[in-house]
Amino acid sequence: MKKLLLVVGLFLCVYVQLSASSLFWVEDVPWDEGKALSLEWNVPAETVYLQKADSLGAWDLIYAGAEKKYKDSEVNPQQLYTYRLIVPRPEIGDSISFIATAKPIEQWFYLHKLSFLLILLAVSFAIIYYVNGARNGKDYFIRRITALDSVDEAIGRATEKGKPILFVPGIGDLDDIQTIASLTIMSHLAQKAAEYDTELIVPCRFSMVLSASREVVKEAYLKAGKPDAYKEERIFYLTDDQFGYVAGIDGIMLREQPAANFFLGSFYAESLILAETGFSTGAIQTSGTAQASQLPFFIVSCDHTLIGEELFAASAYLSRDPQQLGSLKGHDFGKVLVILFIIMGVVTEMAGWHWFKAFFEGAQ
Amino acid sequence: MKRNLPLIFAFISGILVVISEFIPHRPFSQMVSTLQDWFMIIAGFAIILGQISLFQANLAKIKEKKSGWYFYLAGLLSFMLMLVIGLLWGTQEYRGLIGHGEAIQGWLGSKPFDYMFDNAYMPLSATMFSLLAFFIASAAYRAFIIRSFESNLLMITAVIVILGRTSFGGMLTAWLPESFKFWHLPNLSDFIMEYPNSAAQRAIMISAALGIIGSSLRIILGIERSYLGSDK
Structure with missing residues (x-):
């Protein structure tokens, strides 16, 4: 009899535990950095109260309402958290409470970024493949970029007029890839300017950009065999302030009247102010940015504009280095891949297969 | 070595940043913010370099009495003024070297730095920004x-x-x-x-x-x- 009671007791305990866990449960949010727990409950109630035990065991109210789930993002990985769900029962003047615990776990992969990783790997392998092809002597056709072909023309014009060239490396700091792309173009431009004995003015917005710009221009003059012609004071810091920087450059354009202006890098609201002032001075202007919203302003006011990707391709294009040109072929592969994905996305959505779109939406 | 060291740093930090984009586990999850902190520290030191450049470039133009030299002088004086009043009486929430300047605050209505910021810097900045309206008109005319x-x-x-x-x-x-x-x-x-x-x-x-x-x-x-x- 005792044995029977024991078995029945155990069965009841397991049953209560199982039924409770199907009423209120806490799970670790999968594939994340262990900073979230997902809480769900399945109890018939208009309002529930969710509490979380703090480090001393005291209960803090974290949610009150009619929802059936809650995501707690204020947790630390590998720590045990205890939650209590209180369901009021007004008809009996009491309430029922459920308790659940869970530990957020740090995962080793963001699964929702899988599509992003696959695209990145495909494009990267394509670039490496084409770079290797170029190393082995394969000749790739690269379409002409008029804006870059005009660089020599702009320098030539400045040389003829005996006026300086103004190079603005954007308003981004050195951690902006557009600024890096701008500096690589400046390296080629400074070398040409040194060869033609044309003065180069580079006003900088950030001190880090200033020191990098000085190094780039100095090396370019050295490479051109004219280290004495390098003037450090012509690469200078203006101000960190966005519109103060614009005012300073506008002043330079009006006072020194450069024959060629280059606006390459990251630009925001100041793009049109710069380009229109430059236009009013009659300078030949070349611009380039990846900020889609600023491109129309540059296209209207400048003679040549590098649109988006062309800014990043510029250094490879100007250097004519086969390895770098090979990498541009990798960009083209990426474009073909994106076009294919767009077509497949349209077709699968029209066919009612939403898994394809959902897979790529996960990358957001 | 002078050339190889930056290349090695660029390779290691570049690969780490790319990897940490896909791995939520520590230490990768904290790597980007750590590198950003390092960048901020280096940038903080570089500010001094910027200020030195500012002084050198402007003083040279003032000495040589280049056209519009008084603008460079005005720029330097403004810089010095903001620096000095900021150091002496501090900014909105921070104390300066000689306190909060309650007497001056009573007279100006705010700290001297904040007063200059609100009444000189902000209107000047807004003036530059408002030029955009006129430039849009001239650019649109040409485009259309x-x-x-x-x-x-x-x-x-x-x-x-x-x-x-x-x-x-x-x-x-x-x-x-x-x-x-x-x-x-x-x-x-x-x-x-x-x-x-x-x-x-x-x-x-x-x-x-x-x-x-x-x-x-x-x-x-x-x-x-x-x-x-x-x-x-």
């Missing part, structure tokens, strides 16, 4: 001059969008029946902004993203070196 088929299209589209965004545009086509709802100027304007405009912008953004991948890879692999000063 009918010279070719493309500029024709641009002008027609711009007129539809501009009118569609005003109440006048809505009023102009209010008489159109419900079956021609699409041709109401506000709807037409929304359509242009939502579909052709978004499509073009996304095309630029996608190609720019590919460019960034390529550019970053060239830097990480050391193929692109001109940002270091030399490609050799």
